[in-house]
Amino acid sequence: MESQGLSLKKKPTSPRSLFDSFWTGVASLCMIITLIPLFAVLAFVTVQGASQINLDLFTKLPPPPGLSDGGIANAIIGTLVTVSIATLIAAPFGVISCG
Numbered sequence: 001m002e003s004q005g006l007s008l009k010k011k012p013t014s015p016r017s018l019f020d021s022f023w024t025g026v027a028s029l030c031m032i033i034t035l036i037p038l039f040a041v042l043a044f045v046t047v048q049g050a051s052q053i054n055l056d057l058f059t060k061l062p063p064p065p066g067l068s069d070g071g072i073a074n075a076i077i078g079t080l081v082t083v084s085i086a087t088l089i090a091a092p093f094g095v096i097s098c099g
Helices: 015-050 055-059 073-098
Strands: none
Touching (some): 055 073
């Protein structure tokens, strides 16, 4: 079939192109407005929390209510136990399904 002179090129001044460009700009602006507070909170938490990271954080038990010193050893141990149990259950199924 021969081309009948139809062009698939986009005209930059067509109403559809202008409409598309406008909404692309609006979406980009909304993305930037959304990312500013996200990075502000991330920076705040990083700056404030960096001074609290030490060996005691990972080795001490959580403090009783009302006390400020303590660590996250229970959370780390609980995570390791949960992941170990899940691996013991899931690994055999994964090995059997590949064989």
